[in-house]
Amino acid sequence: MAAPRGSPCGTQSTPSAGGLADSSLDGHLPMAQLEEGSYLCEIECTVTTGLEQIAKEEAERLAGSRVSAERGKIAIQLQNTNALKLLSLHSVDNLFVVVGRSSVALSGEKKSDLIQVTKSFLHADWKRAVDVWKCFQPSPVEHDLECRPMDSWTRSEMCSLMLNTSQHDAASDQPSHPLNFPSFRVSCHRVGANHSFSSVEAAGYLGAAVSSYLGWPVSLRQYDVEVNLNVDNCLVCITLTLTRASLYRRNIVHFGPTTLKATICYGLLRFAEIEDGEVVVDPMCGTSAIAVEGVICFPGCFFVTGENYPEAIDRSYQNMQPRGRPADVVRWDACHLPLRDQSVDAFVSDLPFGRRVGSRGDNRRLYPGVLREMARTAKCGTGRAVLLSQDTSAMSAALKVTTPFWKRTM
Amino acid sequence: MKLFTHNLLTSSIIKGVTKGYPLKIVSRKVEISEKEFNPELIARLLSRVEWSALCEAAESVGHGGDLPTSVPENAEKDEEFLRKAHHVLMEIEVVDGDLVCPETGRQFPIQNGIPNMLLNEGEV
Numbered sequence: 037m038a039a040p041r042g043s044p045c046g047t048q049s050t051p052s053a054g055g056l057a058d059s060s061l062d063g064h065l066p067m068a069q070l071e072e073g074s075y076l077c078e079i080e081c082t083v084t085t086g087l088e089q090i091a092k093e094e095a096e097r098l099a100g101s102r103v104s105a106e107r108g109k110i111a112i113q114l115q116n117t118n119a120l121k122l123l124s125l126h127s128v129d130n131l132f133v134v135v136g137r138s139s140v141a142l143s144g145e146k147k148s149d150l151i152q153v154t155k156s157f158l159h160a161d162w163k164r165a166v167d168v169w170k171c172f173q174p175s176p177v178e179h180d181l182e183c184r185p186m187d188s189w190t191r192s193e194m195c196s197l198m199l200n201t202s203q204h205d206a207a208s209d210q211p212s213h214p215l216n217f218p219s220f221r222v223s224c225h226r227v228g229a230n231h232s233f234s235s236v237e238a239a240g241y242l243g244a245a246v247s248s249y250l251g252w253p254v255s256l257r258q259y260d261v262e263v264n265l266n267v268d269n270c271l272v273c274i275t276l277t278l279t280r281a282s283l284y285r286r287n288i289v290h291f292g293p294t295t296l297k298a299t300i301c302y303g304l305l306r307f308a309e310i311e312d313g314e315v316v317v318d319p320m321c322g323t324s325a326i327a328v329e330g331v332i333c334f335p336g337c338f339f340v341t342g343e344n345y346p347e348a349i350d351r352s353y354q355n356m357q358p359r360g361r362p363a364d365v366v367r368w369d370a371c372h373l374p375l376r377d378q379s380v381d382a383f384v385s386d387l388p389f390g391r392r393v394g395s396r397g398d399n400r401r402l403y404p405g406v407l408r409e410m411a412r413t414a415k416c417g418t419g420r421a422v423l424l425s426q427d428t429s430a431m432s433a434a435l436k437v438t439t440p441f442w443k444r445t446m
Numbered sequence: 447m448k449l450f451t452h453n454l455l456t457s458s459i460i461k462g463v464t465k466g467y468p469l470k471i472v473s474r475k476v477e478i479s480e481k482e483f484n485p486e487l488i489a490r491l492l493s494r495v496e497w498s499a500l501c502e503a504a505e506s507v508g509h510g511g512d513l514p515t516s517v518p519e520n521a522e523k524d525e526e527f528l529r530k531a532h533h534v535l536m537e538i539e540v541v542d543g544d545l546v547c548p549e550t551g552r553q554f555p556i557q558n559g560i561p562n563m564l565l566n567e568g569e570v
Contacts, residue, residue, distance in 0.1 A: 313490020315454070336487050340451055344564060353558055359539060360481050364451040367562040372459045372570065374554075374563040376467060379454045379494065
């Protein structure tokens, strides 16, 4: 008798696609395909580690264009007029528009390295990046934001700036906007052990440069634009943040102590390769975050989620409203699933890690019990399970005991 | 609890019970509401449904009249049949009541549409 295959998912990281290309946006889409007046832009999206391949596939399907992936992020090149579409991606956490990228030569001397890093952005196309940023603002941007280098300003504009800047307090709650400039702050994210400068120093240096070169006022709290300086060893990338609120907080209204991010729920469901018409079960659903994402992204399936903890059942009930979706919540014990043999196509679950909920000791009894019940109720041959857990030792021990039933594929 | 879910549930997990399927339904409050009809979903779910158990369940909540006793040939193309199946599988919700083990009579309460299938210590 063929055994159902199971695929526990731990903290996997997909191999990098070899890093992102140096900035050259010309050539990935033939110019003939761009609509008149539009241009190519590059949008970077942060992704939970391990889900990069899922995110890349989703983005390629949605954008119809080239997507590259590396650890923790994907980069999509597409026509600027299509950028807003990316908000409907289910597998990404935050979106950023790339202002520019380059590779810098670092000597190890702080001042010259900081100059090298900041100099790299001066030739970037800030206007286009700000145009994309404007599209993502919730309310229409009132003023036409200025984005031209100061060497093209008139004398009267310079005087006006100096007058306004001296009255402006960077820490105040009401920043002024001389000449319709957006206020900004710089956040620096640095990877690399041998930099001669700290992230704070780099952020400050770039901030001063943006302020001098573009004339934008700094505001650390009430800023319009967040400029991100990402330094990965000698690769520098400057982006503007597009999403004020992370995309993973969608859907769920009633959170519990361990509610999973919507983006991770989506990733787990994708790993399960769910097809239309399948029965998908989450035997330890908590607040039903996985099923909530499931009924939205996989409307052709039926979801049954179960829990034993009463408060979690209440939250599940709230999150699964309205009841019109093809789904149900059941109160059950995951080690005694009240389901007929071979009635389930896929299990997708976030198992208790044994930290905020349960304990490692409990997991030693829970995991083998759940795996056995899932084996009984999964369809032989095609049944599968995608399980998330941090308690790898309990999982390994449970898999050893249930070897006849489950084949590990991830 | 929709009748599709009821079709999956069993009390055979109770120690000593061999004929725990299908569970009987005692309904105190049933809600009917129109839900979007997805013929492909219904057609595919049919292969997972124990049809006679579904008919029995629909009958016990007072909505069994329309259903044929067995799934017709080429059901996936029979829109009229799929609509009837859709109505029974998705549009009937048992909000308050009990599920009853056919062998032991043990009751599992349903509240707010959520059946409580937790077992007592002696049943495990």
